[in-house]
Amino acid sequence: MTDINAVLGAADRALDQSLDRLFDLVRIPSISTDPAYKADCRRAGERIVADLSALGFSASLRDTPGHPMVVAHFEPKDASAKLPHFLFYGHYDVQPPDPLDKWTTPPFEPQKRTGKDGVVRLYGRGTADDKGQLLTFVEAMRAWITATGTLPIKATILIEGEEESGSPSLIPFLKENKAELACDAAFVCDTNMWDAKTPAITTRLRGMVKDEITITGPRVDLHSGAYGGPAANPLRVLSKLLSKLHDKNGRVTIPGFYDGVSDLPKEMKAQWGKLNFSDKKFLKEVGLSVPAGEKGKGVLEQVWARPTAEVNGIWGGYNGAGTKTVIPSEAHAKLTFRLVGKQNPQKILKAFRAFAKAEVPKDCKIEFAAYGSGSPATEIAETSPLIRKTAQGLKEEWKRDTALIGSGGSIPIVRYFKDILGMDSVLVGFGLNDDALHSPNEKYNLTSFHRGIRSWVRILAAIGR
Structure with a gap:
C-alpha cells in the first residue's frame, strides 16, 4: 500500500510550483462570453493540455462550435478491470472582469497578499472560479505521479471553456463522446466549503x-x-x-405543486442543525429580520430542501x-x-x-x-459508499466532520452527467462565501488551494481502495 504521507509530502514541496502554474493560467484572459477573447480561451485550453500531457495523460484539445474542450485520460499500467474509473470536471473560462476600476490590482495580474488578519489570499479573475479549484485535483494527481509514478484510479479529465456563458456546446459534446466519457462517477470541483475550517460535499441541488x-x-x-x-x-x-400563489403560512397554493416533495430525513435535519447556522444573521446581512418562507421550516431547509415559487x-x-x-x-x-x-x-x-x-x-x-x-432537482444519497469515502478523505485532512450540504441553486452539469452519461456526481470544492466570484477582487485563500490539493490526494487514495 502506498504511503500517503509520501504523496502529501510531494504536494507540499511542490506548492510554489503549483502556485506558478495557477498564476500562469490566471494571466490568460479566457473570457468565453466575449468573442474578442476567443484566442485566449484556446490558449488556456492548450496550456492545460500541455501540463496534463507532461504528467503522462493522453490529453487533447477538442474543437466544438464554440470554445474547445480539454479531454485527458490516465490508465495505470497493469490496471485491472476492477480498478475504478472516475471523471473529473472543471472549466477554464472566466467571467468578464468589469468594472475594472473596482479592482485593487489588475484582474489578470494575479497576486498573493497577506491581509491584516494574517490570511494569505490569491487575487485575480479565475483564482477561485474555476482555475484554482480545478488545479487542486490536477496538482493532487501530479503529487501522486511524482511520488509513485502512477494514480490509484483510472482518471478522465474534462475541462470545458463555456461554463460562464451557458455551456452551449456541452450537451452535444457529451452525447457525441458518451462512450469515451462515461465512468463510474464524476467529481465536480466548483463548489464551496461550509466555512474556512469545515469541508463540505454538496449532495442536493434544486x-x-x-x-x-x-x-x-x-x-x-x-x-x-x-x-x-x-x-x-x-x-x-x-x-x-x-397574491394567490402563497397561503398565509408561505406554502405554494398551485394544485399538485408538492407532488414528489418528501419531508427532510431526520438524520439530515439533525446534521444540518449541528452546522451552527444563524437564520437571524442570514437575514440581517441583507437588511431583513422576519422569515417569510414556509412556517416551521428553518432557512437551511427552505433553501436546500424545499421548493419555491418566486416572482x-x-x-x-x-x-x-x-x-x-x-x-x-x-x-x-x-x-x-x-x-x-x-x-x-x-x-x-x-x-x-x-x-x-x-x-x-x-x-x-x-x-x-x-x-x-x-x-429537475438532483439528489445524491448521503449514504452512498462514494460519498462516505470522499467525506472520510476530507475529514482526515481538515480534522473535522465533513458537512453534507445542499445548494439553493442549480449546477446543470450534474444533471447532464446523470441524464446523458448515466453517472452520479460528487461535488467537492474549497471555495468560501467571501471569494467574490463574478465580482471585482475575486480571490482564493492559499489555504483553500494548498489544503484542497492535499484533500484530493486523500480522496484519490480513499476512492481507489
Whole structure:
C-alpha cells in the first residue's frame, strides 16, 4: 500500500510550483462570453493540455462550435478491470472582469497578499472560479505521479471553456463522446466549503423551471378618468393572481405543486442543525429580520430542501417620471420555480398555467412565453459508499466532520452527467462565501488551494481502495 504521507509530502514541496502554474493560467484572459477573447480561451485550453500531457495523460484539445474542450485520460499500467474509473470536471473560462476600476490590482495580474488578519489570499479573475479549484485535483494527481509514478484510479479529465456563458456546446459534446466519457462517477470541483475550517460535499441541488406571463385587457391603454371602474385593468388582474400563489403560512397554493416533495430525513435535519447556522444573521446581512418562507421550516431547509415559487419581475403601464393616468393594455410578470425531490418541471409548469388561467376574467386573455423544459432537482444519497469515502478523505485532512450540504441553486452539469452519461456526481470544492466570484477582487485563500490539493490526494487514495 502506498504511503500517503509520501504523496502529501510531494504536494507540499511542490506548492510554489503549483502556485506558478495557477498564476500562469490566471494571466490568460479566457473570457468565453466575449468573442474578442476567443484566442485566449484556446490558449488556456492548450496550456492545460500541455501540463496534463507532461504528467503522462493522453490529453487533447477538442474543437466544438464554440470554445474547445480539454479531454485527458490516465490508465495505470497493469490496471485491472476492477480498478475504478472516475471523471473529473472543471472549466477554464472566466467571467468578464468589469468594472475594472473596482479592482485593487489588475484582474489578470494575479497576486498573493497577506491581509491584516494574517490570511494569505490569491487575487485575480479565475483564482477561485474555476482555475484554482480545478488545479487542486490536477496538482493532487501530479503529487501522486511524482511520488509513485502512477494514480490509484483510472482518471478522465474534462475541462470545458463555456461554463460562464451557458455551456452551449456541452450537451452535444457529451452525447457525441458518451462512450469515451462515461465512468463510474464524476467529481465536480466548483463548489464551496461550509466555512474556512469545515469541508463540505454538496449532495442536493434544486432544479428550476421558469415562465413569463402577459395579461391583456383593453386593446389600447385607456384614460383612467374615462374608463376607470368599468374597464378591466390587467395590472389589478395580475396582482390578484400573484397574491394567490402563497397561503398565509408561505406554502405554494398551485394544485399538485408538492407532488414528489418528501419531508427532510431526520438524520439530515439533525446534521444540518449541528452546522451552527444563524437564520437571524442570514437575514440581517441583507437588511431583513422576519422569515417569510414556509412556517416551521428553518432557512437551511427552505433553501436546500424545499421548493419555491418566486416572482422575479412585474411591469406594465406607465413607469416614467411623474404620473400618467392610464389603464394599461398589458401587464407582465416573470416567475421561477425552484424544484426539489421528484418534482417534474413540465408538470409544475402545466399546473401553474392552469392556476393562472383560472384567475383571469373573461374580458382579459393570458399568454405564456416559451422558456424551455426546465430541469429537475438532483439528489445524491448521503449514504452512498462514494460519498462516505470522499467525506472520510476530507475529514482526515481538515480534522473535522465533513458537512453534507445542499445548494439553493442549480449546477446543470450534474444533471447532464446523470441524464446523458448515466453517472452520479460528487461535488467537492474549497471555495468560501467571501471569494467574490463574478465580482471585482475575486480571490482564493492559499489555504483553500494548498489544503484542497492535499484533500484530493486523500480522496484519490480513499476512492481507489
